[in-house]
Amino acid sequence: xxxxxxxxxxxxxxxxxxxRVGEIRQTYTxxxxxxxxxxxxxxxxxxxxxLVGWVSAQVKVLARKPLKCYRCLEAGHVSLQCTCExxxxxxxxxxxxxxxxxxxxxATPHCPVCSERGKPADHKVGSQNCSxxxxxxxxxxxxxxxxxxxxxxxxxxxSVEAMETIAx
Numbered sequence: 733x734x735x736x737x738x739x740x741x742x743x744x745x746x747x748x749x750x751x752r753v754g755e756i757r758q759t760y761t762x763x764x765x766x767x768x769x770x771x772x773x774x775x776x777x778x779x780x781x782x783l784v785g786w787v788s789a790q791v792k793v794l795a796r797k798p799l800k801c802y803r804c805l806e807a808g809h810v811s812l813q814c815t816c817e818x819x820x821x822x823x824x825x826x827x828x829x830x831x832x833x834x835x836x837x838x839a840t841p842h843c844p845v846c847s848e849r850g851k852p853a854d855h856k857v858g859s860q861n862c863s864x865x866x867x868x869x870x871x872x873x874x875x876x877x878x879x880x881x882x883x884x885x886x887x888x889x890x891s892v893e894a895m896e897t898i899a900x
Contacts, residue, residue, distance in 0.1 A: 736765055739784040744773045762787075766794070805845055805857045820844055825857045 804816035
């Protein structure tokens with residue numbers, strides 16, 4: 733992790749306290765980690781590759797993820813606004829079983845949210861295969877409202893954007 737942080741610092745010249753490096757995990761292409769840096773630094777790094785030791789690592793700027801409630805594991809709200817009666821906060825994100833973390837889970841993926849709705853559940857919670865709830869009330873309310881243009885927050889020196897590096 734120190735090597736990745738040093739490579740980011742060397743390539744961008746940003747301050748050391750602005751760089752946060754996550755755990756390096758093994759993937760089928762090598763190692764991967766998530767690095768949190770200011771937006772301007774992330775955009776600079778995303779233009780090319782990052783030399784980490786002897787490895788030329790690919791850099792990707794991650795897309796913003798939608799809100800997800802950590803109590804019921806459904807999308808679109810956070811736990812403070814959760815009105816769901818089901819508390820899934822102690823379930824594994826991968827297999828939907830209690831007692832362990834998704835990081836250490838080797839079971840087959842199973843989504844408890846989709847399973848409860850009678851939909852295919854052979855995926856992790858919140859993955860692209862996870863379909864959001866569709867109720868008539870929500871669909872009607874969505875049709876009544878016209879989408880308002882959300883203002884894009886300005887890029888400031890202190891803003892942070894997640895970034896993933898993949899080293900072969």
